[in-house]
Amino acid sequence: MTFEQLRDKKTLQIEEVLKKYLPKEEGYATRVMEAMNYSILAGGKRLRPMLMEETYRMFGGNEEIIEPFMAAIEMIHTYSLVHDDLPCMDNDEYRRGRKTTHTVYGEGMAVLAGDALLNYAFETACKAFSMTNDAAVIGKALTILAGKSGIYGMIGGQTADILAEESKPEEITQELLLYIHEHKTAALIQNAMMIGAVLGKADSKQVNIVEKIGYNIGIAFQIQDDILDITGTMETLGKPIGSDEKNGKVTYVSLNGMEKSREDVEKLSKEAVAMFDSLPGENEFLKDLVLHLINRNK
Numbered sequence: 677m678t679f680e681q682l683r684d685k686k687t688l689q690i691e692e693v694l695k696k697y698l699p700k701e702e703g704y705a706t707r708v709m710e711a712m713n714y715s716i717l718a719g720g721k722r723l724r725p726m727l728m729e730e731t732y733r734m735f736g737g738n739e740e741i742i743e744p745f746m747a748a749i750e751m752i753h754t755y756s757l758v759h760d761d762l763p764c765m766d767n768d769e770y771r772r773g774r775k776t777t778h779t780v781y782g783e784g785m786a787v788l789a790g791d792a793l794l795n796y797a798f799e800t801a802c803k804a805f806s807m808t809n810d811a812a813v814i815g816k817a818l819t820i821l822a823g824k825s826g827i828y829g830m831i832g833g834q835t836a837d838i839l840a841e842e843s844k845p846e847e848i849t850q851e852l853l854l855y856i857h858e859h860k861t862a863a864l865i866q867n868a869m870m871i872g873a874v875l876g877k878a879d880s881k882q883v884n885i886v887e888k889i890g891y892n893i894g895i896a897f898q899i900q901d902d903i904l905d906i907t908g909t910m911e912t913l914g915k916p917i918g919s920d921e922k923n924g925k926v927t928y929v930s931l932n933g934m935e936k937s938r939e940d941v942e943k944l945s946k947e948a949v950a951m952f953d954s955l956p957g958e959n960e961f962l963k964d965l966v967l968h969l970i971n972r973n974k
Contacts, residue, residue, distance in 0.1 A: 679965075679968065682961060683726075683961075683965065686726055686729075687722050687726070690722040690726060690729070690746065690750075693725070693743050694716060694717070694722075694725075694747050694750055695717075696747070697743070697744065697747035697800050697803075698712070698716065698747075707781070707785060708785060708788045708789055711781040712792050714777060714780065714781070715754050715758050715790075715793065716750065716751060716754045716793065718772045718774060719772045719773070720772055722750065723865075724749045724864055724867070725746035725747070725749055725750050725868065726965065727868045727869050727872070727893075727962070727965070728742065728745060728871055728872040729742055729746055729872065730959055730961060730962040731868070731869045731872030731873050731886060731959075731962065732872035732873070733957075733959060733962075734872075734957040734958070734962060735872070735873055735877060735878050735882075735955075735957055736876055736877070736957060737872070737875055737876035737877075739807070739808075741807045741808055741814075741875060742875055744803045744807075745804060745817060745821070745871050745875065747797075747800050748797040748801040749867060749868050751793045751796055751797035752793070752797045752821075752830075752864065752867075753864055755791070755792075755797070756830060756834070756864075758777045758778075758790040758793065759786075759787070759790040761776040761777065761786075762783060763778065763783060765838075777790075794825075798818070798821070798822070801818055802818070804817070813874060816874050817871045817874050820870050820871050820874065821867060821871060824864060824866055824867035824870070825863070825864070825867065828859075829859055829864075829867070830859060830860060832859045833855070833857070833859025833860025833861070834859075834860050836855055837856045840856060841925060850932075853926070853927075853928060853931060854895065857894065857899070857928070858891060858894065858895065861894045861895070861898040862890060862894020862898070864894075865890045865894040865897065866886075866887050866891060866894065868890070869886045869887075869889065869890045869893075870883055872886075878955075882955055882956075885954060886955070888951060889952065889966075892944040892947050892951075893944075893945070893948050893966055895940075895944055896940070896941045896944035898928070899928045899937050899941050900972060902927040902928045902937065903929055903934065903937055903938065903941070905927070905929075906934070945969060946967075949963050949966055949967060
């Protein structure tokens with residue numbers, strides 16, 4: 677089985693996990709539940725739950741306790757996209773090849789759907805308490821889930837990104853851009869992998885290494901995203917290209933140039949793979965997944 681076939685098989689398995697934890701569309705709040713399910717079932721790479729599960733497997737984990745957290749991390753990622761697409765943010769009409777949530781359900785319902793997905797993510801993750809007698813490890817995983825998603829993680833990065841858009845281009849430094857990428861993008865990847873490590877009973881030193889790996893992957897992933905905004909196509913990406921340039925947004929590519937950006941993606945990704953060697957267990961698919969990120973075209 678090729679890497680692509682194995683990845684596609686794992687993606688389908690993750691889709692089934694997500695469906696198992698989605699809310700039933702019933703009652704007076706049916707509309708927001710429809711919007712939630714529309715948003716999360718719009719497809720995508722399912723990269724974060726995949727990284728979480730594969731890191732968990734690398735540390736020897738083989739129980740269903742990982743599933744509520746896999747669903748939760750994708751709900752958090754999806755809520756961030758729903759809000760990111762809003763007219764007050766990026767005002768995008770397409771995401772993953774189809775209409776964004778606010779264009780289908782209206783702006784108010786999209787805000788509620790994003791809020792609901794964030795809250796429901798923690799409701800879902802808390803279901804793991806009933807799947808183990810080790811409440812402490814679930815608590816530790818929940819702490820990571822909350823911290824990397826909040827003001828010291830993803831929301832902090834989004835805040836800096838909004839403020840950067842209001843600044844003059846010459847005021848955007850490399851330091852600020854890396855802060856934005858680390859918190860807006862890498863934090864959720866760190867989140868996923870660290871939770872996988874914690875639930876797999878990794879020690880604190882190992883979790884710290886996983887956090888560094890997640891940083892490298894996240895920064896490389898975001899730089900590649902900036903590259904694709906220039907080199908990609910609407911058909912391939914499923915969303916409009918050139919939006920960064922159209923909005924006058926300073927990106928890693930506009931600050932560093934295309935050649936250095938490509939070099940940094942490869943450097944960061946290879947460093948991440950090398951760090952896996954200091955960890956116990958083997959997971960060749962996980963390494964291949966990281967390497968394929970540098971060559972993705974969507």
